[in-house]
Amino acid sequence: MTPPPLGMLAELTHRCPLQCPYCANPLEMDRASAELDTASWQRVMTEAAELGVLQVHFSGGEPTIRRDLLTLLAHARDLQLYSNLITSGVTLTADSVAALRDAGLDHVQLSFQDSQSAGGDHIGGLQGGHARKLTAARLIREAGFPLTANFVVHRQNLARLPDMIALGEAMGAGRIEIAHVQYYGWGLLNRDALLPMPDQIDRADAVVAEARQRLSGHLVIDYVTPDYYAARPKSCMGGWGRQFMNITPSGRVLPGHAAETLTDLTFPSVRDASLAQIWQTDPAFERYRGTDWMAEPCRSCNRREIDWGGCRCQAFALTGDAAATDPACALSPDHAVMAAAMAAPRSDDFTYRRIGGAPAAVTPP
């Protein structure tokens, strides 16, 4: 029997006031008319709790756009699920934050695009967005929520990493996530605009190491060196179908948020089967679960149950073979594509994330 998942990402909607060019949502997004209704989300959460899910991350798009968010949060509380709201913060008001607290929300993760307005508003594509996030941070802390400040970093903002950490401290965050852009979907489309230079990454590693030491016991900093500059791949989602499931706005169940980029797999829907059936028997969840699917060099590698071969979506996007070793690994025969991308010329121009806004034919760089 497959061990049950620990966490579920509930992508309530793809609608969002921001247009960040590295959005984790797919290039082809779900429209509002395709979204699951309230009763379906409630059923999915009930099934998730019965299956063994402990934490639900309400995400999007911007999850606060859903009018039934409070109803869904209250349902999570009734099921003893730990609830996390992953928000841009730009829609929050004192009243709405108080309502979130009353509905039983446990934790807020607030995203930032930069430490200052010029860069933040440019990347987010929303004039005044950064200032609204600062207000949201204050309201969240005043309401007594634990706060994670999430800073997505890339070539155009890494120079301000020390300021981002200082901002996280100043707003009273208990955790700071320094998240390098992940280069799938929109991120891959905009890779030449966002991929950091090697010296920027070296400096970022040093800044984080210093801050972690200084803030130990007061504030946790989550940070991972980006794939394009690593010798070993990350354990993507803790392994395919091992710990997490992701529900898209229209009800598709995925082992990870970019899984729909694997064009040879068909993913199940909560409209057709229970989460338990899906988790335990669906062929798409079985496909890369465990280690049996691996070829060399993963198959005999002593890290195969540490990194689980890295990311299937990255392997497919960069090599055309989803069952290949993640090219982030120095042992991958395709590892040179990472160095080639790092050496490629950069540009400041990017395509904003918009529903229906992806180029008709997307050729990965």
Next chain:
Amino acid sequence: MTIEATIPNFATGVRLREDKVRGGWVVLAPERVFVPDEHAIAILQLVDGRRTVGGIVDALAAKFDAARDLIATDVIAMLQDLTVKGAIRL
């Protein structure tokens, strides 16, 4: 103030919960789940925002009929570890 006189508590947004599906207890925290071992569970079940570290040690020494010094070392090490991880405030 010595560490035994301090009152530990779960950090904001952190709670101990029974996990009936897997059997056992889990600590749910922002963006992470800790699965405490048997000893840690016994300690964490006594963290209630009222008991001091010394009080927790006394209760466990009585419960397990064990040497107080040994228990104190374990309790303090575990609580300090979870403090660094952000789950406990000492």
